[in-house]
Amino acid sequence: MKWSLSRNQYKGYNIYSMKKYVDKKRIIFTAICILIIIIALAMITFYSLDTIIRTKRSQEFVAQLIENQNQIQMQEEIKTEEETKKFNQSKENIENIYSSETKKAYLTFDDGPSKYTKNILDILNSYNIKATFFVLGSRVDAMPDMLKEIYNQGSYIANHGYSHVYQSIYSSKEAVLDEYNKTEESIKKALDNQNYNSHLFRFPGGLAGGKYADLKKEAKALLNENHILTIDWNALTGDSETSNPSPDVLMKNLKVTTNGKNSVVILMHDTAAKKVTVDTLPQVIEYLKSEGYKFKTFYDEINM
Secondary structure, eight states, X not given: OHHHHHHHTTTTOOHHHHHHHHHHHHHHHHHHHHHHHHHHHHHHHHHHHHHHHHHHHHHHHHHHHHHHHHHHHHHHHHHHHHHHHHHHHHHHHHHTGGGOSSOEEEEEEESOOOTTHHHHHHHHHHTTOOOEEEEOHHHHHHOHHHHHHHHHHTOEEEEOOSSOOHHHHTSOHHHHHHHHHHHHHHHHXXXXXXXXXXXXXXXXXXXXXXXXXXXXXXXXXXXXXXXXXXXXXXXEOOTTTSSSOOHHHHHXXXXXXXXXOSEEEEEEEOSTTOHXXXXXXXXXXXXXXXXXXXXXXXXXXXXX
């Protein structure tokens, strides 16, 4: 009975039909496997191509970045080379300023601006003359509007340090540069012009001689490394030599110190204690004109 039931359950089946059933399953399984393999290969191919494309784009980006950096570096080198060339030419002009074959006069005023700056500018305007003002940063901070008037009048704004305190400014060569930079910032702020650069420094007390002579030489070299020029004077009125000099004394000093010189850089002062400088300025100008001098500023010598 048991055998009969077992036999009956396979009734209707034969070996051929079972083989077809098994082959069909194998075909389906194989097809699925092939499909999976195809999909896997497609995905691998896709990601490989994507990786190749991304790698190529990345390489192109890096190459472009390097090219841009090289161009920027080249432009900076060209700019630095041009600035160095301009500095060297300006430096040569300054160094040769006293060797002029024609008569030139540079009126210079130290230590301002002050309450008398406006008077000085009015006198200069009446003669259609420009001058050079070696300003102190501390005074610029105190009178920024007056600095604008100097600039707008067309005179040259140069740098005389911030404090004018010898013990401070000459404590090191770096301190000299710091005072220069601090004053430049004061000038830029007062003019509302971050591109302004005076390029020109006058050492308080002058460059030559004195207690700090060696330090000043070191400081001058440091300033030159930073494309900053320096200038002293070769003529003066002596308005700072005594507390209350007379116009006659100032004129005598001027005549003595300019005698026989073609190119003169004349030291005067723009401070609250120097009203005599203002009072004597018309005589100074008239005398220099009578001697055949043409008035110049350092705009004529510095091209940076």
